[in-house]
Amino acid sequence: MSALLRLYRRELALAWNGGGGPLLALGFYAAVTALAPLAIGPEPERLRVIAPGFAWIALALASLLSLDRLYERDFEDGALDLLALGPLPLEAVAAIKALAQWTAAGAPLALAAPFAATALGAPPALSGMVLATAAIGALAFAFVGGLGAALALGSRRGGLIIAVIVLPLITPPVIFGGGALSAFTGGLPWLSGFLALIAYALAAAALCPLFAAMACRTAVS
Amino acid sequence: MSALLRLYRRELALAWNGGGGPLLALGFYAAVTALAPLAIGPEPERLRVIAPGFAWIALALASLLSLDRLYERDFEDGALDLLALGPLPLEAVAAIKALAQWTAAGAPLALAAPFAATALGAPPALSGMVLATAAIGALAFAFVGGLGAALALGSRRGGLIIAVIVLPLITPPVIFGGGALSAFTGGLPWLSGFLALIAYALAAAALCPLFAAMACRTAVS
Amino acid sequence: MIVALEIETLAVRRGERRLFDDLSLTLAAGEALTLGGANGAGKTTLLRAIAGLIAPSAGTIGFAGVAGPLDPDDARRADLHLVGHLDALKTTRTAGDELAFQAAWCGGDAASAAAAAETLGLTRLLGLAVRQLSAGQRRRLALARLLAAPRKLWLLDEPLAPLDAAHRALLGELMARHLDGGGLIVAATHDPLPLPARRLDL
Amino acid sequence: MIVALEIETLAVRRGERRLFDDLSLTLAAGEALTLGGANGAGKTTLLRAIAGLIAPSAGTIGFAGVAGPLDPDDARRADLHLVGHLDALKTTRTAGDELAFQAAWCGGDAASAAAAAETLGLTRLLGLAVRQLSAGQRRRLALARLLAAPRKLWLLDEPLAPLDAAHRALLGELMARHLDGGGLIVAATHDPLPLPARRLDL
Amino acid sequence: MFAALANPHRFMAFSRWAAPLCGVIALALIVPGLWLGLTAPPDYQQGTTVRIMFIHVPAAWTSMFAYACLGGASFFSLVFRHALADAAAKAAAPLGAAFTLLALVTGSLWGRPEWGAWWVWDARLTSVLVLFLLFLGYMALRSAIDDETKGARNAAILALVGLINLPVIEFSVDWWNSLHQGESILRPGGPAIAPVFLIPLLLMGAGYLFAFGALWQVRTRAEVYRRRAISLEAQLALA
Numbered sequence A, B: 001m002s003a004l005l006r007l008y009r010r011e012l013a014l015a016w017n018g019g020g021g022p023l024l025a026l027g028f029y030a031a032v033t034a035l036a037p038l039a040i041g042p043e044p045e046r047l048r049v050i051a052p053g054f055a056w057i058a059l060a061l062a063s064l065l066s067l068d069r070l071y072e073r074d075f076e077d078g079a080l081d082l083l084a085l086g087p088l089p090l091e092a093v094a095a096i097k098a099l100a101q102w103t104a105a106g107a108p109l110a111l112a113a114p115f116a117a118t119a120l121g122a123p124p125a126l127s128g129m130v131l132a133t134a135a136i137g138a139l140a141f142a143f144v145g146g147l148g149a150a151l152a153l154g155s156r157r158g159g160l161i162i163a164v165i166v167l168p169l170i171t172p173p174v175i176f177g178g179g180a181l182s183a184f185t186g187g188l189p190w191l192s193g194f195l196a197l198i199a200y201a202l203a204a205a206a207l208c209p210l211f212a213a214m215a216c217r218t219a220v221s
Numbered sequence C, D: 001m002i003v004a005l006e007i008e009t010l011a012v013r014r015g016e017r018r019l020f021d022d023l024s025l026t027l028a029a030g031e032a033l034t035l036g037g038a039n040g041a042g043k044t045t046l047l048r049a050i051a052g053l054i055a056p057s058a059g060t061i062g063f064a065g066v067a068g069p070l071d072p073d074d075a076r077r078a079d080l081h082l083v084g085h086l087d088a089l090k091t092t093r094t095a096g097d098e099l100a101f102q103a104a105w106c107g108g109d110a111a112s113a114a115a116a117a118e119t120l121g122l123t124r125l126l127g128l129a130v131r132q133l134s135a136g137q138r139r140r141l142a143l144a145r146l147l148a149a150p151r152k153l154w155l156l157d158e159p160l161a162p163l164d165a166a167h168r169a170l171l172g173e174l175m176a177r178h179l180d181g182g183g184l185i186v187a188a189t190h191d192p193l194p195l196p197a198r199r200l201d202l
Numbered sequence E: 001m002f003a004a005l006a007n008p009h010r011f012m013a014f015s016r017w018a019a020p021l022c023g024v025i026a027l028a029l030i031v032p033g034l035w036l037g038l039t040a041p042p043d044y045q046q047g048t049t050v051r052i053m054f055i056h057v058p059a060a061w062t063s064m065f066a067y068a069c070l071g072g073a074s075f076f077s078l079v080f081r082h083a084l085a086d087a088a089a090k091a092a093a094p095l096g097a098a099f100t101l102l103a104l105v106t107g108s109l110w111g112r113p114e115w116g117a118w119w120v121w122d123a124r125l126t127s128v129l130v131l132f133l134l135f136l137g138y139m140a141l142r143s144a145i146d147d148e149t150k151g152a153r154n155a156a157i158l159a160l161v162g163l164i165n166l167p168v169i170e171f172s173v174d175w176w177n178s179l180h181q182g183e184s185i186l187r188p189g190g191p192a193i194a195p196v197f198l199i200p201l202l203l204m205g206a207g208y209l210f211a212f213g214a215l216w217q218v219r220t221r222a223e224v225y226r227r228r229a230i231s232l233e234a235q236l237a238l239a
């Protein structure tokens, strides 16, 4: 138990840039949001339509960015052996890593998402929905991204594996969440998409650690 | 000269395997087009207006990926010492790294951008413009991104912090490129924006390596 | 609690190469074994196989407790230390944080971690980032978890390499004490250990 | 071409710590100097300062050619090898690729790289990924650039550590040959070099 | 100014009395400024909300001034390796960020009644947002690198690049907006120039600048003291 807590705290510390973690996430989100109108044009009617979808790209991208080296560092410096031999099974380690990632990056980003969407012109009434979908989506991204990072270990072409495996796996939640959002905006039935997102996140949380652990074992062997 | 070529080939191989290459472009293309219906909604006439800018912004964000590998690996495994003591000044090394990054990630993305834009409903006539803007913009992104990666050396967990440093600095090229694109679409004068983009890319290519080299020296000292 | 290590007709292959087949040995409590042999002979591989990281292609690796054979996986998780070529330290964190984590991760507590740091002369350095430590200081930091979390079986890969004379002697002492306490040590090394030990050349 | 290394009243500080101040020494062609001293004494720091990576807080580091003092930066870029604690190898690339790059980067060519690999017994391994090499094999790969690109001043940090007996002897031979050819060697090490050398304890 | 105060002791001696003095002047300017501002007649266009201007505009001015200070200090610390300049840079960043945030918040508070939106992608707004992000990046980078001197150098480089870039950003943002929508949101600049508004505005502007000066000196002094404490600690540890 104490070991578990310790690991979580360590992963958190590694994920947060010296405490600046959440602040950093906010800054990132603000910057990305600012880029959208700069590239597309400030006209509200233009922005409003992309607001939800764009909040999603930013979220997915942020997850990919911070997950890039989730396992690689531990692999390169030998810490992965230590983790593999520790009191917890590697499955738990993988789950904790993903959770810490979510805490450090996903959750703050999710908190920022409504502001981003509103700033882009989405109706403030959407905020709750955006927050919920973002938080759950970020969870899915964290677990799927963690799996990708583990799969890329030691392979000479790690990046490609990420591109081939993670992107397809990340697209469904993006579609579910974004779909639910735009349906909600359009006053259409949105619940199904939302539930699908939750289901996907739960499935990812349940399955990804298993495969990630397998990947880690192969990497250290 | 042969050393320069060697370094370029090495950096190319590393960047290519570390997330660059055609598959990244493919994933980017797939992701953008998959997001299109969500982000822009059903009405194609809206779509047409936003398409180029949308592809453009996605490109800018995609070029942030795998930036934290650019210098940090070499720093962690001691190769940066070797590069610092080599026949070329670190400024040249930094420039080559950025160029290789562009070749491996930027160029494929630029090649994919027209397809993404067209898939979003942009008139095919726009393709050439999109390609040109994307290629040049990606160059600017690569050099500024390289500077960000060098500045982040020795920081805990690259990832987001690089993005937060880099995003404000790539605001101008994003604006110029996006402006030129939508001006071109709207039949407005676009040349000025395009030239400004080129100018910024050149300036970045000239200045960023100097500062990046400074940062590397600080890191190895 | 491990009181004996039993390896029978072990065979390990890497890629096309078979490093060793039909390797058998037993190590009892209080015994130390040094692995010798040329670079690439398979010392590290053997240590990792004993730790369960590498699956042998044939043969068995068993751990015996006072009451007969133990479940290998439990025995490894509970009572085995592996200190490999790499120090498993995060260069950006402080030495103190890393030691605290490794100790807790292996089942030790803050007090034992502090004691270990004291013994290995690291106390003054705990505030520095690992990147600022010298090679030998890092190595000592990596070795500190041996003391911070007492376990019976030590698997050490080149434990002496970057240590200065004084600390090599100190490590020898600590290993001897560990053996007296009924511990087992398997150490891969190119220079002789400063304590009596059986030697196996791969 | 470096024929002498001259260090005068050198002082280096890391953070708040001053590692050494007022260190002076000169090394002439054909001479070897081994740096001794406890962990953290400053051996690596001194080597990196000589290589120009760390700026001294006082004092000078000079290189003399046959025709008098050389421009330090040129001399370093052209005629100095630093092999540090880390092997500077990319674990995901093949040994062959890495050797080829390092050789070319230091001014060697394919032929000399192949010869170096042959001398150090790496030829059979060039197809493997660096990650698959053993510690000693990696070290040899890192040392190979000394032979692949001939330079006068060698700065070696723990060159012997992970090498087996045979290759330690071989390295000693190579170093002796380098000295006979008018080379200079500064080596930080905890175990004695297998060749006559002046010793400086920090 | 920098050259004269490059010597820490001279700076400490100078700022011992200069900092409080600036603070007093700031108060002396801000209090009447606020009074005049709040008692100013409601603007015929904007009604009473115009009073936000007296908080907002000086904040915006000061934020830009603060970045100039950050860039200047970073330049000196990078080129001349002035420890004091570095301390000044470190001290300036959070202040600048705070003033920028104030401009952003008051601005968007103002935007709600004026434009019916908390935020619009107007050139000026966007450029201020980017400015805020530059401050943020500086602080984040500085705190993320554990070796303090190295972090200082890299952060200084970033601030310098940002300084070079700031005009480019401003220009590009303006250009972008004018290109996209000629009739961008019109500012009520006209009425704002009436003396009843102008005088308090100027008072407040000057007051903000002095307040920034005072806080900057205080924070710099604190940083200098912190470093002295650290080096003393180290000396004790080694002794």
Ligand code: HEM
Binding pocket: E053, E056, E057, E060, E061, E103, E104, E105, E106, E107, E108, E109, E110, E111, E112, E114, E115, E124, E125, E126, E128, E129, E187, E188, E189, E192
């Ligand atoms: C977040 C929202 C806002 C931001 C970031 C912002 C930013 C700025 C900046 C940077 C300046 C100083 C420009 C200069 O003097 O060079 C400024 C001045 C000014 N702003 Fe805002 N502003 C915002 C909202 C508003 C709103 C809603 C109004 C009123 C409708 C407004 C009215 C003014 C006026 C009257 C000035 C002074 C006139 C001038 O200096 O040209 N601002 N603002």
Ligand SMILES: Nc1ncnc2c1ncn2[C@@H]1O[C@H](COP(=O)(O)OP(=O)(O)OP(=O)(O)O)[C@@H](O)[C@H]1O
Binding pocket: C014, C015, C016, C017, C019, C037, C038, C039, C040, C041, C042, C043, C044, C045, C046, C188, D125, D128, D132, D133, D134, D135, D136, D137, D162, D164
């Ligand atoms: N995939 C592979 N294909 C072929 N050979 C491999 C492969 N992976 C590892 N090897 C070989 O297996 C051996 C691993 O040896 P190991 O690391 O155990 O050596 P060691 O005895 O620890 O050497 P050192 O003394 O240098 O540490 C090396 O010779 C390596 O070349």
Ligand SMILES: Nc1ncnc2c1ncn2[C@@H]1O[C@H](COP(=O)(O)OP(=O)(O)OP(=O)(O)O)[C@@H](O)[C@H]1O
Binding pocket: C125, C128, C132, C133, C134, C135, C136, C137, C162, C164, D014, D015, D016, D017, D019, D037, D038, D039, D040, D041, D042, D043, D044, D045, D046, D188
């Ligand atoms: N920022 C810092 N603050 C305080 N001390 C530092 C800092 N950076 C490095 N040091 C100290 O400087 C010394 C660097 O020593 P160096 O790496 O040169 O040792 P070494 O002689 O190579 O030791 P080893 O034999 O272990 O390789 C270490 O004692 C380290 O703790």
Ligand SMILES: [Mg+2]
Binding pocket: C043, C044, C045, C085, C157, C188, D134, D135, D136
């Ligand atoms: Mg080994």
Ligand SMILES: [Mg+2]
Binding pocket: C134, C135, C136, D043, D044, D045, D085, D157, D188
């Ligand atoms: Mg050393």
